[in-house]
Amino acid sequence: MNDIxxxxxxxxxxxxxxxxxxxxxxxxxxxxxxxxxxxxEQEGISRAAVxxxxxxxxxxxxxYEDRLGLVALRTENEARLAEIRRLAQGLERDLAGQGDGRxxxxxxxxxxxxxx
Numbered sequence: 001m002n003d004i005x006x007x008x009x010x011x012x013x014x015x016x017x018x019x020x021x022x023x024x025x026x027x028x029x030x031x032x033x034x035x036x037x038x039x040x041e042q043e044g045i046s047r048a049a050v051x052x053x054x055x056x057x058x059x060x061x062x063x064y065e066d067r068l069g070l071v072a073l074r075t076e077n078e079a080r081l082a083e084i085r086r087l088a089q090g091l092e093r094d095l096a097g098q099g100d101g102r103x104x105x106x107x108x109x110x111x112x113x114x115x116x
Contacts, residue, residue: 010061
């Protein structure tokens, strides 16, 4: 995953924990794709202040993820769900007499999602 995508996921998960000012800088940079200079002009602050605010927000978001791990958990669960969907499609083919069915894998993945 590239850095911009990772920062966007972190912001989606933990952004509400940032100050309103940092939320705005992050939103303008990551969602509106404005440059540091454009944000500085819009907010009436220096480019250096925008950079500092952005980096501080990114460090805070990374610290939240280090402590809580919610983005990693979500990413892991999405991968498990994709695998369950793939296996369920195979099960559907089995029921139609066209597949090689492995329902034990579906049960294993569902158990993993439930923390078992």
